[in-house]
Amino acid sequence: MSVYKCLNCGKEIPLEEAKKRIRCPYCGYRILLKKRAPIERKVKAI
Numbered sequence: 901m902s903v904y905k906c907l908n909c910g911k912e913i914p915l916e917e918a919k920k921r922i923r924c925p926y927c928g929y930r931i932l933l934k935k936r937a938p939i940e941r942k943v944k945a946i
């Protein structure tokens with residue numbers, strides 16, 4: 901699952917909301933950064 905992040909206020913915007921209108925619903929900023937779901941990576945130290 902991916903989300904968008906507003907470059908102005910830094911809030912996360914759900915994909916559904918961003919699809920309707922590429923605009924931050926919180927501050928109205930129009931540049932959103934696509935954010936990938938974090939990939940958990942576990943590294944074992946031997």
Ligand SMILES: [Zn+2]
Pocket residue numbers: 906907908909910911924925926927928929
């Ligand atoms: Zn915003």
